[in-house]
Amino acid sequence: MATLVYLHATENIGKGSLELVTYARKIDSDVTVFVTGEAPNASLETLGAYGAKEIIVNRVLSVSNNQQVCAWLAQHAANYSTILFSHDFNGRSIAPRLSVRIKAGLISGAVSLPETNGAIKVNVFSGKAFGFVKCLTETRIISLLPNSIAPELIGGTCTVREVNEQPSTQGTIAVLEVKKPEGAIPLPEAELVVSAGRGLKGPENWGMVEDLAEALGAATACSRPVADIGWRPHHEHVGQTGVAIRPNLYIAIGISGAIQHLAGVNGSKVIVVVNTDAEAPFFKAADYGVIGDAFEVVPKLTEAVKKFKAQA
Amino acid sequence: MKILVCISKAPDTTSKIAFTNNNTSFDENGVQYIVNPYDEWYALVRALEIKESIGAEVTIITVGTSNDEAIMRKALAIGADNAIRIDAEPTDAYFVALQLAEFAKLNAYDLILTGKETINFNGSQIGGMLAECLDSPYVSVASKLEVEGKNIRVEREITGGIEVLQVSLPAVVSCAKGMAEQRIPNMRGIMAARTKPLEVRPALPVDALTSFSSYASPATKSAVKIIDANALDTLVALLHNEAKVI
Ligand SMILES: Cc1cc2nc3c(=O)[nH]c(=O)nc-3n(C[C@H](O)[C@H](O)[C@H](O)COP(=O)(O)OP(=O)(O)OC[C@H]3O[C@@H](n4cnc5c(N)ncnc54)[C@H](O)[C@@H]3O)c2cc1C
Numbered sequence: 001m002a003t004l005v006y007l008h009a010t011e012n013i014g015k016g017s018l019e020l021v022t023y024a025r026k027i028d029s030d031v032t033v034f035v036t037g038e039a040p041n042a043s044l045e046t047l048g049a050y051g052a053k054e055i056i057v058n059r060v061l062s063v064s065n066n067q068q069v070c071a072w073l074a075q076h077a078a079n080y081s082t083i084l085f086s087h088d089f090n091g092r093s094i095a096p097r098l099s100v101r102i103k104a105g106l107i108s109g110a111v112s113l114p115e116t117n118g119a120i121k122v123n124v125f126s127g128k129a130f131g132f133v134k135c136l137t138e139t140r141i142i143s144l145l146p147n148s149i150a151p152e153l154i155g156g157t158c159t160v161r162e163v164n165e166q167p168s169t170q171g172t173i174a175v176l177e178v179k180k181p182e183g184a185i186p187l188p189e190a191e192l193v194v195s196a197g198r199g200l201k202g203p204e205n206w207g208m209v210e211d212l213a214e215a216l217g218a219a220t221a222c223s224r225p226v227a228d229i230g231w232r233p234h235h236e237h238v239g240q241t242g243v244a245i246r247p248n249l250y251i252a253i254g255i256s257g258a259i260q261h262l263a264g265v266n267g268s269k270v271i272v273v274v275n276t277d278a279e280a281p282f283f284k285a286a287d288y289g290v291i292g293d294a295f296e297v298v299p300k301l302t303e304a305v306k307k308f309k310a311q312a
Numbered sequence: 313m314k315i316l317v318c319i320s321k322a323p324d325t326t327s328k329i330a331f332t333n334n335n336t337s338f339d340e341n342g343v344q345y346i347v348n349p350y351d352e353w354y355a356l357v358r359a360l361e362i363k364e365s366i367g368a369e370v371t372i373i374t375v376g377t378s379n380d381e382a383i384m385r386k387a388l389a390i391g392a393d394n395a396i397r398i399d400a401e402p403t404d405a406y407f408v409a410l411q412l413a414e415f416a417k418l419n420a421y422d423l424i425l426t427g428k429e430t431i432n433f434n435g436s437q438i439g440g441m442l443a444e445c446l447d448s449p450y451v452s453v454a455s456k457l458e459v460e461g462k463n464i465r466v467e468r469e470i471t472g473g474i475e476v477l478q479v480s481l482p483a484v485v486s487c488a489k490g491m492a493e494q495r496i497p498n499m500r501g502i503m504a505a506r507t508k509p510l511e512v513r514p515a516l517p518v519d520a521l522t523s524f525s526s527y528a529s530p531a532t533k534s535a536v537k538i539i540d541a542n543a544l545d546t547l548v549a550l551l552h553n554e555a556k557v558i
């Protein structure tokens with residue numbers, strides 16, 4: 001039976017949305033996408049090439065009012081056997097509500113398509129293991145971790161239909177403001193991440209980390225003590241108690257590789273470690289390692305990246 | 313005001329993660345349980361800060377067996393006023409959320425706080441489920457929370473920024489980093505916790521909606537390739553040609 005994908009789309013369609021539509025299409029070719037957000041119809045239509053058949057866009061709803069978005073989706077849910085969300089901050093607020101509302105099991109943090117027995121692989125123990133979860137209800141809700149499936153262009157077109165459904169709710173949630181930090185790439189979606197730890201000695205030394213990140217087009221991150229002492233902002237803290245990330249490339253500079261740090265980053269496809277201590281535990285989790293002083297290695301690596309980019 | 317903080321147990325962050333019974337259950341051998349860090353450091357401490365600044369009664373609730381009373385006493389030692397344990401072995405998030413909702417409905421809480429997720433199952437499900445059961449607004453993964461009369465002002469990180477929300481009470485909020493700082497219980501707190509009320513209530517019969525069938529450990533990495541600190545062009549070339557990530 002058909003699949004429903006929920007997307008919140010502003011401006012352009014991001015890679016995460018293409019991943020969701022690809023995942024949905026692989027479960028069942030009859031894919032309907034329910035959208036909130038300002039994305040213009042022309043960009044929504046590009047989803048057709050990834051397998052969407054129909055797009056239903058509701059521009060009167062605020063995504064932050066998860067009560068309303070949930071009520072809207074619930075009105076239509078009966079026609080679908082699989083309902084897909086991204087396991088991001090929007091999926092985390094709407095999917096569990098919908099699970100209760102329509103009494104359908106929620107499998108959160110999925111990292112692969114359903115197995116032949118119907119079980120779905122999910123991330124557990126903060127990336128230290130996987131679990132296989134079965135849904136015991138006929139309709140299943142899945143929230144997919146970003147970077148778990150490659151978007152597949154199959155060609156095709158879809159229709160876009162606009163609706164203005166606004167279910168009433170009990171409480172209220174109003175967006176007062178959105179503060180935008182300057183130019184930074186948001187960490188959870190970043191494909192390349194440069195991260196540094198206490199080995200950098202002080203906040204004044206982060207310039208070289210930012211230079212490397214800029215040369216690569218990467219986001220910056222840090223270990224927990226670095227955020228705790230205030231060298232870097234809290235939202236850069238990755239690990240078991242910070243942000244969990246799954247970029248294609250994670251470069252860890254002057255980070256020892258404590259188990260709590262690894263928990264948030266070992267979903268990365270490729271890990272590069274720069275550390276003076278050849279015995280640092282991080283080397284065991286790394287694909288490539290450089291044993292050396294960050295203060296010498298990082299500027300040289302930035303030069304090497306710039307040289308490579310200039311040739312490419 | 314009345315605040316309910318949902319507390320769960322989690323294996324100590326240094327625990328070895330292994331499975332038994334043909335990979336169908338978590339190997340608890342030698343595992344120490346702690347209060348789930350998000351619940352303790354952020355949800356509970358923020359509730360206590362609110363209590364200290366404007367006055368509140370802070371109740372903690374856990375759906376679990378008598379084994380969980382040790383971590384509940386820790387939460388009482390940090391400063392919660394009283395504790396409720398719903399006596400059951402959790403089967404899935406839906407089961408837990410319905411138990412929590414059943415109790416919450418009896419008591420008209422103004423604010424219910426959960427952690428962002430448990431560090432063992434990472435579901436991030438229970439807060440939203442509970443909010444839906446109570447027909448309340450919900451904010452997930454909040455990093456700041458202020459009470460302003462009949463509303464709360466909450467911040468959370470979204471793609472490319474920080475969203476500031478005004479939410480009517482009663483409401484449910486899941487708490488993450490930024491919300492508060494970890495507190496270590498002192499001797500007085502630990503002594504006081506021994507005599508604070510911990511009420512045990514029976515669970516409702518609820519059928520789970522999902523079930524874990526098995527677990528697997530991640531594939532072990534092949535050995536690291538060490539690159540000479542003076543050959544960083546080689547590293548860049550490997551990242552491009554071999555790893556294909558740049
Ligand atoms: C419950 C709990 C939860 C936690 N959660 C997290 C979490 O989410 N995220 C997290 O990161 N941590 C977390 N931690 C902390 C974790 O255990 C470690 O203490 C922390 O990750 C260490 O940070 P670090 O590697 O930056 O510092 P250190 O351990 O001090 O390591 C610094 C590293 O830099 C190297 N170094 C020094 N000088 C140089 C140089 N010039 N060039 C190159 N390398 C150099 C050293 O060899 C060393 O390996 C948690 C701890 C607990 C108890």
Ligand SMILES: Nc1ncnc2c1ncn2[C@@H]1O[C@H](COP(=O)(O)O)[C@@H](O)[C@H]1O
Pocket residue numbers: 318319320321348350351373374375376402405408425426427428429430433434435436437438439
């Ligand atoms: N057994 C439980 N009893 C009480 N609260 C719980 C329980 N399990 C989870 N929670 C709360 O729900 C939050 C999210 O859990 P989860 O949805 O499992 O990731 C946790 O941080 C706790 O605050």
